[in-house]
Amino acid sequence: MPPSISSTHRLALDPIATPERLLLGPGPSNAHPTVLQALARMPIGHLDPLYIDLMGEVQELLRYAWQTDNRLTIPMSGTGSAAMEATLANTIEPGDKVLVAVMGYFGQRLVDMAGRYRAEVVSIERPWGEAFELAELEAALIAHKPAILAMVHAETSTGVCQPMEGIGDLCRQHDCLLLLDTVTSLGAVPLHIDAWKVDLAYSCSQKGLSCPPGLGPFTMGPRAEAKLAARSGKVPNWYLDVSLLNKYWGSDRVYHHTAPVNMNFGMREALRLLAEEGLEAAWARHRSNAERLWAGLEQLGLELHVSEPLRLATLTTVRIPEGVDGKAFSRHLLDRFGIEVGGGLGDLAGKVWRIGLMGYNSTPENVDRLLDIFASELPAFRPSPAPVAAAIA
Numbered sequence: 375m376p377p378s379i380s381s382t383h384r385l386a387l388d389p390i391a392t393p394e395r396l397l398l399g400p401g402p403s404n405a406h407p408t409v410l411q412a413l414a415r416m417p418i419g420h421l422d423p424l425y426i427d428l429m430g431e432v433q434e435l436l437r438y439a440w441q442t443d444n445r446l447t448i449p450m451s452g453t454g455s456a457a458m459e460a461t462l463a464n465t466i467e468p469g470d471k472v473l474v475a476v477m478g479y480f481g482q483r484l485v486d487m488a489g490r491y492r493a494e495v496v497s498i499e500r501p502w503g504e505a506f507e508l509a510e511l512e513a514a515l516i517a518h519k520p521a522i523l524a525m526v527h528a529e530t531s532t533g534v535c536q537p538m539e540g541i542g543d544l545c546r547q548h549d550c551l552l553l554l555d556t557v558t559s560l561g562a563v564p565l566h567i568d569a570w571k572v573d574l575a576y577s578c579s580q581k582g583l584s585c586p587p588g589l590g591p592f593t594m595g596p597r598a599e600a601k602l603a604a605r606s607g608k609v610p611n612w613y614l615d616v617s618l619l620n621k622y623w624g625s626d627r628v629y630h631h632t633a634p635v636n637m638n639f640g641m642r643e644a645l646r647l648l649a650e651e652g653l654e655a656a657w658a659r660h661r662s663n664a665e666r667l668w669a670g671l672e673q674l675g676l677e678l679h680v681s682e683p684l685r686l687a688t689l690t691t692v693r694i695p696e697g698v699d700g701k702a703f704s705r706h707l708l709d710r711f712g713i714e715v716g717g718g719l720g721d722l723a724g725k726v727w728r729i730g731l732m733g734y735n736s737t738p739e740n741v742d743r744l745l746d747i748f749a750s751e752l753p754a755f756r757p758s759p760a761p762v763a764a765a766i767a
């Protein structure tokens with residue numbers, strides 16, 4: 375007798391229906407409508423010659439978005455964290471010293487991941503809301519002599535954009551690879567992988583590129599490739615091993631894993647849109663909409679957490695005013711207006727809201743809509759002034 379079929383977990387559901395949301399938090403951002411159309415196409419085989427052509431187009435457009443000629447530029451199957459892990463898994467050998475410059479939550483994630491690949495991790499830290507100066511990075515490079523300096527360009531937990539000028543040169547002088555998290559900057563904030571001498575970088579699909587989450591762009595320059603080639607042992611992560619992946623994404627086109635073909639349809643469309651707009655125009659659009667938001671929030675009497683020169687155009691941290699329940703207010707925005715705004719992470723938990731203007735969502739209309747809603751709704755969340763009699767007593 376075959377076993378009887380249990381109905382215990384058999385939910386009777388209607389087809390999925392999601393509400394309209396305007397995603398103005400730390401990501402994902404809303405996807406561009408033509409990206410959604412691309413995702414909805416019937417899959418084709420992941421070794422179909424048409425798909426092979428598409429892979430080449432995605433790689434070439436990623437090189438444009440990152441301003442790099444790196445041969446090993448591929449969208450990892452997985453989210454930004456998978457691509458982050460790929461940068462570390464491929465280059466760290468047990469005992470390698472990795473210096474992580476931590477100025478927020480995602481720097482801490484780099485520390486955690488690098489340790490799991492048995493690096494000797496050293497970290498230097500800045501308070502959440504500040505960035506590193508060249509001099510302190512140089513002092514740390516001299517003191518620790520790391521094989522890799524890992525840092526975050528656009529720290530989504532704090533809204534800081536780390537100035538990059540000169541860091542790549544320092545790393546070359548000290549014979550160290552530069553690894554950069556560009557999850558919240560790719561496609562939206564000036565980013566020059568080759569000119570900045572960045573050896574390894576990763577990103578995501580769901581922010582500046584206006585695509586849903588699911589792919590993690592990855593790029594590796596010649597110095598990092600040389601470190602990979604000189605490894606004494608195998609990359610300890612089969613799925614993320616770039617030497618294997620490159621047999622699929624490089625000229626051999628040999629099966630490695632079944633590529634998420636529809637995600638790559640979406641990625642191709644997202645990158646096509648970016649190339650059509652042009653990088654400078656996309657960067658300028660993000661900047662001007664961010665400035666519009668900053669000015670509007672300040673006019674409402676709100677305080678921005680990050681000083682102007684370090685502010686990130688894609689993500690703004692706004693201090694929650696004294697006495698306001700920040701979580702209740704963002705819940706109100708979601709329930710009443712379908713707008714998502716993020717809360718604080720780590721050191722900034724309960725202290726800030728995080729407002730994202732990324733990719734498709736970076737428009738003046740979205741900024742004005744959000745500012746109008748803050749103006750009309752926030753007063754009800756502010757503590758009412760103490761009654762006069764009580765104040766006198």
Ligand SMILES: Cc1ncc(COP(=O)(O)O)c(C=O)c1O
Nearest residue numbers: 453454455480528530555557578
């Ligand atoms: C700066 C930064 N790094 C890494 C990640 C991890 O990316 P994912 O959540 O796509 O895995 C995020 C996610 O928001 C991020 O903001």
